[in-house]
Every structure is written in C-alpha cells, then in structure tokens.
Amino acid sequence: MDNIGLATGEIFLLCAICVILIGDLFVSENRRQMSYLLSQLTLVITLILTWVVAPETGSATAFGGSFVMDPMSKLCKSWILVVSIGVFLYSRDYINARRIMNGEYYTLALSGVLGMMIMVSSSTMLTLYLGLELLSLSLYALVALNRTDEKSSEAAMKYFVLGALASGALLYGISMIYGATGSLHFDVIAAKLGEDSSSTAAVFGLAFVVVGIAFKFGAAPFHMWVPDVYEGAPTSVTLYISSAPKIAAFAISMRFLVDGLETAHASWQGMLIILSVLSIVIGNVIALAQVSIKRMLAYSTISHVGFILMGILAGNDQGYSASMFYAITYALTSMGAFGILLAMGRAGVEINLLTDLRGLFRRNPVYAAVMMVLLVSMAGVPPTVGFYAKLAVLNAVVQADLVWLAVLAVVFSVVGAFYYLRVIKYMFFDEPAETQPVDSSLDVQVGLTINGAAMILFGVFPGLIMAACVAAFAG
C-alpha cells in the first residue's frame, strides 16, 4: 500500500458518509439540521485534507499507479468541494420545507462528491469508471428522491436507462482500447499508441468513449436527458447536477483524451467539433422556445458544454486551461442561478415557469441584481466572468486555426443573449404576480450575494483562477 496517504481526503469522506448515514437513523425528524451541519463540516475537512496531502509540485500516484494527485486534480477537487458547499447551503431550506428525505439527500450527494473526486484523480480507466458509476448511481437516486412526484420518477427512469446505455458504450470503448494496448493505465496507453497511432481498434474504442463522456457532459446529440431531468428532478438536485459534475466531466475528458489518447488527437478533435457545434446550436436555439426556466437553463447548460468542449478540442495547453476555467466558473454561475430559484420557492410553491420570475426586483432587489449578474455572465457580457471565459476559449480555438468555429460560437452566443435578457426583462420591468417579498435565511442571502459578486470579481481579476488553471497544464 504505497502512498495511501494521498487519498486521505477520499477515505475520510467515505467514513464520514457512513457516519452521517447511520447517525441520520437515530436523529429525530425535527433535529435533521444535524445531517446538514455534519455534511458541511465533512466537505470542509475534506477540502483541507485534499490541500494538505497534495504534493507541492508535480504529481504522485498511489494504489499501484491507479490514483493520481497532480495540480489538475487538486484544483478540480477543490472547486468541486467548494461548489458542493454552496449547493448544500442553497438546498437546505428547500429540502427542509418540502420534507424530502433529508439525510438521504446529503449522503447521496456526498457519495456523488466522492465519485467525482475519484474520477478526477483516476489514472486508470478502471478507477475512472468506478468513480463515474458512483456519481451516476447517486444521481439516479437523487433525481428520484421525490418519489411521490410523477415527473421526478419519470425523469429518474429516463436518466437511468439512458445512463446505462451510455455507461455500456463507455465500457465497450474501454475494452476496445484495452484490447488494442493491453493496459488500463493512461500513461501506458499513451506510450503504446505513441508507437502505433493508427490502430483502428483504438480509434474504434475512442468513438465509444467519446459518446460516453458526451452523455455525462450532456453534449448534443446525447443531451436528450438533460432537459427532462433538470425539469423533473427536485430543484435542489438540479442545482447539484448542473454544477460540480461539469468540473468532473471536464476532468475525465482530460484524463481520457489528453493523458491517454493524446496521440489520437486528430481523430477526437473531429468528434468533439461535431459535438461542440451541435451543442452550441441546439442549446441556444431550443432554449429560445422554452417557457420553463429550468428547461431553459438546461438548454443553456448544453450550449455551455459546447464551449467547454471547444477548449479541449483546441488541443493545446492554452485551450485546456481555458476550458478548465470555463468549467469552474460555469459551475459557480449555474449554482448561483439555481440558488436564486431555490430561494424564491416556498413550501408548496415551485419556481418552474419563466414568468414566475416576474417582478423579482420589487420582491427582493438584491436577488434580482444577483440573478441579473449571473444571467449576464452566462450571456458573456463584460465585465463578468462569463465574458472572460468565452474569450479565453475562443482565443484558444483561434490559435488552433479553427476560426470558423469561433465565429459560429460567437454568433450563437448572440442568439443566446436573447433568452437571458428576456429573464432580466421579466425580473425588472414586469409587474409581480404576487407582492409578497422573497426572503430567506441570512447565510443563504450572504452566500448568494457573494456568488453574484464573485462573477464580477473573477471577471475583473480572472487571474485569480486562471493562474492556477494555466499552472495545472504548464508542466
């Protein structure tokens, strides 16, 4: 058991999940706050442990080379944990108000976090698959958490079946690559393919792997589950799905495509171009026709995934770091947007339609301002972080001589600006349907305000995140 200490964070998290799971059984219904506090504490300690055990520079492996700790995994894990802390904060009141099974939400979400951390740190296809399935299974269960709700169960069923299909494709691809190279380790695969890059079997496997990853990302044409799940799942779960897993999905793409199959770059670049173009076009255009804000944000996510893929397909360090920046900042943005929806809802009142946001400015000017900043950031308007993220990705694509792709992305971003601005119009210029002010607990208010301010802060000082992203790929 060499270097097992590197996984201290994950091991702690696993133990804590068990404790919370059991503890939850013995806590009475009205003291459920306990699980929440314990979960937050767990995330904070995991974050600290991750920082403590991460090597100062370079990378280190454990478990016979199947678990790796490098700058990228440290950065991705940190942000996954930070985002999850925010997710729990925003979700708490929603869950309490609806009496959705409290302890289960936190334990399932925490095991999802564990899955993501394993994905991020995987250096063999097996660990990667293990982490991915841990996340996916948690997500299926989370979506179905509101058992009595028809939509919720329907969404969970669809997600589960399609997810199984995608996992099957991924696993099939893994087996093809294993057959072609005789190894599960990414570094060995890279070395083997370096000698013989024209292996048809490997490229064949690659296509399946890309499909699997595209599904997890929610990239078109493997995006069909996204709107249904976003809409059907309880909003707190939608919040969870739309934020941290995007960072993890980015990380596994990097592990697979760059660490393992970089020599086949020419092949996967073409595949990713198709995915990214379809995602940006379909995401932005269909979002226009939506009347449900959750579905609209789902399509918006699809288009943002297109941008994340664009950075990866550029195939240079600049693109990878831009993509990482995009994934991290998008997770923060999306978290804030769903956080506002959660804060607006009350027991018995779900925020689902775009028109539900009418007159938010009158009901709570701070939330309206925060939501505006978040939407403007999604649309990519300076000085918000969304602008800088798009700029960085486009820059990388132009560097890779794919100017047409950059132009297309910009044109469809303009189309996308419409539906973001429409929401802003509803919030500020329309009369509210009900005049009751929107109120929530102090910590949520503070969290959302910081979340909104961060959009501008990181937009003006992108270096605060970008420097770390660049450093992660500089070695």
Added chain:
Amino acid sequence: MKLLYILTPLAPLCGAIAAGFFGKKLGRVNSHRVTIGGVGIAFLFSLIALFANLSGDGSVFDETIYTWMISGGITFEVGFLVDRLTVVMMTVVTSVSLMVHIYTIGYMHDDPGYQRFFSYISLFTFAMLMLVMANNFMQLFFGWEAVGLVSYLLIGFWYKKPTAIFANLKAFLVNRVGDFGFLLGIAAVLMYTGTLNYGETFAAAPELVGQTMELFPGTAWSVLTVTCICLFIGAMGKSAQIPLHVWLPDSMEGPTPISALIHAATMVTAGIFMVARMSPLFELSETALSFVLIIGSLTALLMGLVGIVQNDIKRVVAYSTLSQLGYMTVALGASAYSAAIFHLMTHAFFKALLFLAAGSVIIGMHHEQDIRKMGGLKKYMPITYWTSLIGTLALIGFPGFSGFFSKDAIIEAVHGSHITGSGFAYICVLLGVFITAFYSFRMFFLVFHGKERFDEHTREHLHESPKVVTVPLILLAIPSVILGGFTIGAMLFGDYFGNAIYVAEQHDVLAELGSHYHGALNFVLHGLQTPPFYLAAAGTLSAGVIYLYKPEIAEWFYKKFGFVHRLLDNKYGFDDFNQKVFAGGSLRIADKLWSVGDVKLIDGLMVNGTANSIGLFSQFARKLQSGYLYHYAFAMIIGLLAMLFIFIFTT
C-alpha cells in the same frame, strides 16, 4: 511603499462605494464621515509619498501591480509610476478634493442627494488618482474616461433641471471628441512602439524620429507629430482648449461652486499633466509643440476677453479658468513643462479660493449670482472680501503672490522660446495679462465696492458666511500668497523634476532663465520692471476707473462697439455653430439613416427576419424532444453510429 501606493487610490474608492451603495443605510453623517475618511487617507498617503520623494534619493517607483490580460501580444496592466511629477499631482488632487469634501458638508446640507454627491466626489478622487499614478496608457485612459464619467454625473447632479441635463450632455459629447483623438493617439503609440508602458514607449520614441505614415494616400506625415497632436486633442477636450472649451462654462450648472471646483481646479489639469508626462514624445516633434503653443495662446487671450462681458459671478471665474489653462498650455508648447505644472499647482489653490469665495458670496446673496445686482459687499462680508482680494491679486500676477511667479515664468519662457509661433504667443500672453487684471477687478469692484444694488430684503439677511465656508477660504489664502515664492527655486530652476520631465537641449528655455535666477526676491524685483507688471497695473486701474468712477465709459463702449460686445457675448459663436452644424446636421443625417437603414434594412430584414426564422426553427426543433425514452435512445444510437462512420470508415 507599494502597499501605500495601492491604498492611496483605493481608499477614496471604498468611500465612494460605501456612500454610493449603502448611503441610505449609513445615513448622512456616516456617509460624509466615511468618504472624508477615505480621501483623508489618500491625502495623508500622498503627503507621505511627497516627503519620501523629496527626502529620498529621487528613485522612481515603477511597477506593475496586476496583469489584467495578455491579448495578441499586448499586455493590459494596472501599474503605478510614482515620480516627482506624480507626487505633486497626487498632493494637489487630494488636498483640493479633501477641501471640497469638507466644504460640501455645509454647502449641500439640505440636498436630498447628499450621500450620492459624496459618493461622486470620492469616485472622482479615485479616478483622478488612477490617472495621475498610471504607468501605462491603458490605465491612463481608464482614469481619463472615469473622470469624464464622474464629471457627467456631477454636472447633471440636479437631474431634474433641464439646463443641467443639457450641460452634462454637452460636456460628455465634447469630451468624446477629445477622447476620440486621445484614443487614436494611444493606438498610434501602440502601433509604432508595440507597447503601452510609459517607460518602454519613451525608450522606443527616439527611433520613430523621421518615420512617416500615410494618412491619405500619397501624403507623408511624421509619425511622432500625428501621435502627439492626437494625444493633445485629448488634452484639449479635458483641459478645455479652443475649440473644445465649450463645455466648461456650462459645467457650472452642477451644484456650484463645488462641482465647479472639481472641474476647474482638478479635472481640467488632467490634460496639462498628460502632456507634461508625455514630454519625451512631444519634445521630438516641433510641429506638435507649435500646435500646442498656438492653441494655448488663443485660448489664453480669447477666453479672457469673454470673461469681461460675463455677469454671472461663477461664469467669470470659469472663463478665467479657461484663460489660465491657456497659459499652462502655452508653457507646455514652449517646452517649459515644469512651469506649466508649477502654474497648475499655484492656480489650483488660488482658483479654489476664488471659487469658494464666489460660493460664499452666492450664499450671502441668497443664490443671486448676477454681479450687476451686488456691490458694496465689503462691509458685510469682511473675510470673504480680504480672501477674495488675495485670490484676485494672485490671479492677476501681482508681484510676490504665488500666481506672479508661475505666470511670469511662463511669459519669460515664451519670450525665450524659438519655436514657430512663439512670437505670436508672446503677444497673446502679454495682452492676456492686461485682460486678466481687467476682468478680475471688474468683478471684484462690482461685487465688493461701489453702490449697493440689491434690495432691502437681501440686505437684512446679508452677513458673513458660516465657519465651514470661511475657514477653507482662510486656509486657501495662505498658499495663494506664499506657495509660489517658496517653491519656484526648486520646481523651475532646481532639479526637482529630475527625470520625470524630459526637455531637449535646444528647447530648454527654463535653463536659460535659470542662469539669470538669483532667488525669489530678485525675481520679484525684476518683475516690477517688466511689461507684465505694467500691463496688470493698467488693467486694474482701468477696471477701477470704468466700473467705480466713470460707468459712462462702459456705456459709451457698448454703444460704439456693440458688435464686439455681441461677439463676445455670443462667445465667438462656437456654441451656435456646434448647435446648428454638428448637432443639427447629425440629427438630420441620423434621421435619414434611421428611416431607411434602421427601420427598413436592419429591423425589417435582418433583425426581425432572423429572429423570426430562428424562432420558427426553435419551435420545430423543440418537437424533436418528444419525451419518449425510445426516441432519446434512438438519437443516441444514431449519434454513435455517425461518429463511427465519419471517423473509422472515412479514414
């Protein structure tokens, strides 16, 4: 020191944010406390920087604090360059600003926009500090635009008053013309030197001598001349030089005299400062220097003349400011950069004094601003009277007062200059001395001496202004008297500025003056024997004769030379010309563009056309999302197959 420099602009920014966003929660008193605290800190730090620089070895702080982004090989940075030029500006800006903040407590006491006003003036201080402390063009431009924005907000502070809205729009548009030139200048710098950093630009500048560019096919223009003139156009906008001066008199629409002071004593110096900062560029182009010289001398003369016919007390002071800015610009054109900064500094104090004194009079007269309705105020407002006298003497350059040293130095410098146009400029600035004395004392006599021309009701309430007003007056009167004499030796003839200002040897008029310089006292004695002194004396005397003893002369003059009066009263027709040709013309063009280009082509065909077709497509594509699981799975399989086909069977 680095931390100190970073905190200096940030302190007023924090104050502005606090008062601006949380003003209601903080309340009035806390709002002014927090903003005054912020500016006070900035002032304190500026003083520390000043003394550190004076006592230090003259080493220059030039560091990049934060790299915002690197795009296409160009770095956009935030960085500070603090040398002796910067510390002078920092001290002037923060001290005047601090004074304004304190004075505002009294002046804006009952205004509903109290917190908003404090937020604006603190934001202004931040922007101005960013501007003067910049070490690159990018940040300079940021500060430049930010001051412009705040000035827009301040002029239109009373946004329910139509004239204020007109004035702030005008200021904004006129400055836009200047800023456009400025931006072109910066672009030229970037294009030919490849960098926005001052140090690197100045180092690269000598290589540009002799290089030409084609603005129109077949014509060759010196790169440096074009760059410098473009930059100077920016300065013309901000420092209100002819013909971009039209906004400054109107800017008096804001809450006077505070915003007037912000504009007249602080913001307008940005252009002067910028040219001085760019001295290594300007020195390389004599054509640009001549341009600067002539524009400056025209402004100095013509704006002074307009001052004679103004009857609004604050407008007289405003035109006097324009004329004095002309003097500073003349000094820049004559390569006497340190004289320009010197005059800027002394002017800041005595002009602040005059503005605040005017404010004091306005308060005393119950917001009556017409000097024809005043007179004999001396016995009612003794402190205002004496401080005004000091300010006026300093303005006309009475020997021994601080204005004398700076103005005389400029005139002597122009006299000694050999640049094309310096002969013309010399005549202009000499005449300007007479005119300055004339209009200043015209106002002074009309306000404080002679018959009382106001009604009984006003007289009953007429008394000296409260302490918040008079104390700043007294505080400002002191430097107006002594500052010049104390600092002239070091600033003009000593080596105070060191490497901060570069003057080519063949242009160095101040060095020549310096060889005859034997202490401030001798300078005063010498000043008593030169034409400017007699001209100033003549101006004062004639003002006294005409407005105190023989008003018939003025009457006679109006009758005989009515057209001159009309010309001056119309301010040479600049406003009418702009209003008719630029504003009217662009309205007509815009109207055509709107009816044809916008409504038919863009809206009709392109915007609504694409929006409709995308909308239709969107509705169609939405149908694909049927909700059936097997459709979804089918789509996935199709996608997978397509991937395989494209990448396996085609390669």
